[in-house]
Amino acid sequence: MEYVIVNERDNVKISLESGHKYALRDIRAGEPVIRYGFPIGIASADIRTGEHVHCHNLTTGLTGREAYVYSPERIQMPSGDGGVCIQAYPRENGDIGIRNDIWIIPTVGCVNGAAREIAKRTGAFALEHPYGCSQLGDDYETTAKTLGGLIRHPNAGGVLVLGLGCENNRIEHLKRRVGAYDGRRVRFLNAQDCCDEIAEGEKIGRELISITVNDRRVPVPAEKLKLGLKCGDSDGLSGITANPLVGKITDRIVALGGIAVLTEVPEMFGAERILMNRCVSRDVFDKTVELINRWKDYYLSHGQPVSENPSPGNRDGGITTLEEKSLGCVQKGGSAPVTDVLSCGVAAKTPGLNLLSGPGNDIVAVTELTAAGCHLILFTTGRGTPLGAPVPTLKISTNTQLAQRKSGWIDFDAFTGDENGLFDLMLETASGRPTKNEMNGYREIAIFKNGVTL
Numbered sequence: 001m002e003y004v005i006v007n008e009r010d011n012v013k014i015s016l017e018s019g020h021k022y023a024l025r026d027i028r029a030g031e032p033v034i035r036y037g038f039p040i041g042i043a044s045a046d047i048r049t050g051e052h053v054h055c056h057n058l059t060t061g062l063t064g065r066e067a068y069v070y071s072p073e074r075i076q077m078p079s080g081d082g083g084v085c086i087q088a089y090p091r092e093n094g095d096i097g098i099r100n101d102i103w104i105i106p107t108v109g110c111v112n113g114a115a116r117e118i119a120k121r122t123g124a125f126a127l128e129h130p131y132g133c134s135q136l137g138d139d140y141e142t143t144a145k146t147l148g149g150l151i152r153h154p155n156a157g158g159v160l161v162l163g164l165g166c167e168n169n170r171i172e173h174l175k176r177r178v179g180a181y182d183g184r185r186v187r188f189l190n191a192q193d194c195c196d197e198i199a200e201g202e203k204i205g206r207e208l209i210s211i212t213v214n215d216r217r218v219p220v221p222a223e224k225l226k227l228g229l230k231c232g233d234s235d236g237l238s239g240i241t242a243n244p245l246v247g248k249i250t251d252r253i254v255a256l257g258g259i260a261v262l263t264e265v266p267e268m269f270g271a272e273r274i275l276m277n278r279c280v281s282r283d284v285f286d287k288t289v290e291l292i293n294r295w296k297d298y299y300l301s302h303g304q305p306v307s308e309n310p311s312p313g314n315r316d317g318g319i320t321t322l323e324e325k326s327l328g329c330v331q332k333g334g335s336a337p338v339t340d341v342l343s344c345g346v347a348a349k350t351p352g353l354n355l356l357s358g359p360g361n362d363i364v365a366v367t368e369l370t371a372a373g374c375h376l377i378l379f380t381t382g383r384g385t386p387l388g389a390p391v392p393t394l395k396i397s398t399n400t401q402l403a404q405r406k407s408g409w410i411d412f413d414a415f416t417g418d419e420n421g422l423f424d425l426m427l428e429t430a431s432g433r434p435t436k437n438e439m440n441g442y443r444e445i446a447i448f449k450n451g452v453t454l
Helices: 110-124 139-149 171-176 197-212 244-258 272-276 282-300 312-316 321-332 362-371 399-406 420-432 436-440
Strands: 012-015 021-023 034-037 038-043 086-092 101-106 154-164 184-190 217-222 226-232 258-263 339-340 352-356 376-381 391-396
Touching: 012 038, 038 217, 038 321, 086 376, 086 420, 101 139, 110 154, 110 197, 110 321, 110 399, 139 154, 139 171, 139 362, 154 171, 154 197, 154 312, 171 184, 184 197, 197 420, 226 244, 226 321, 226 362, 244 258, 244 352, 244 391, 244 420, 272 282, 272 321, 282 339, 362 376, 376 420, 391 399, 391 436
Parallel strands: 101 154, 154 184, 226 258, 226 376, 258 352, 339 352, 376 391
Antiparallel strands: 012 021, 034 038, 086 217
16 A cells, blocks of 8 residues: 655655555654644544554544734745636626626525526526525525625626515615626516516526627636635545645636635634735734634534534545644645635635635535636545536546546546646636536535524
């Protein structure tokens, strides 16, 4: 069996076959287990050299809120990709779209069926969800902000916002969350206000198509790209192959002047100081501290431990503690400077690495990334998932076996270590090459929910 030692300070080695950990030396109960050069938990029993290190002898060291000290690092960004262009659709507000889709976005789950039927008749994509009514306070606002971010997304050449008329999330309320929009390309329809909402929706959909059919791709600098970063169903190789490879792509895009967005805040717990030390200012650092502690408070306020992660699939793949998962997860952010912290539905605008408030849940996280304006998502996976966002979702496998076995899901095999191959694939995707999720028609959204339902 072949092994790798990630960092010279580590006291475990990783099997390249299974992704599981084995002790490099004797580790006594109560000692930290080190991987990536950082503690990934505490030995809960004596561990002998060569012994398997996992849930039976390793436990988390995470607790609740913590105090943090700002210790900024000097960041040296790579260079060498100047003049890189993609073929994209220019938008009136200066944004670009890398797709020119027609989206139908319900304000409320009650009109999902109508949205689905209109989409079937027009070739549009219906972004169905169950919310928009019987919600209060922050929950209500989260739904409106998320939908607002989707409505103004530049990958949509046209949007039909389909309302019912009696819901909390009425069109007039939602418009305030959308902000400025192109009235030719964003249309609104209340189903209760017309005799046949399907026929009226189809008519609007065809009008939107007639507008977008004349749109053309033109060369634009790749620095205009906004990349979403996500990992799902990770394994012990995620932090060795796929996530570091994506981190190199992040660094290259940021070096060009582009934007990368990292979410899954609970999967920063245990690795948050790495990100905090890359914050470009004290203000960004303070926002990052508040982001981390607010998510810890969220778990604790519901009587749940902050460490209730990884998932069963993650553990099957060799990940034991949340610290271990987080230290692998944040590598998708490369070494880029952290320049902004975003809340739900806020568009990413600051070049550099942006941290976005959102959970680790795959479908909610990709929705949050889309609502933040990400043009495409680099999604690493160790065990495989067919999930796709409304935007192109490049699935990047941590191991060759997965890439071969689930070739209908996976776009790129990171075990090859081919950085230029992945960078080129990303540029080709931005210029129109379809991803596997697009070929399969897999486009889902899910909105984060926290509060009561009336």
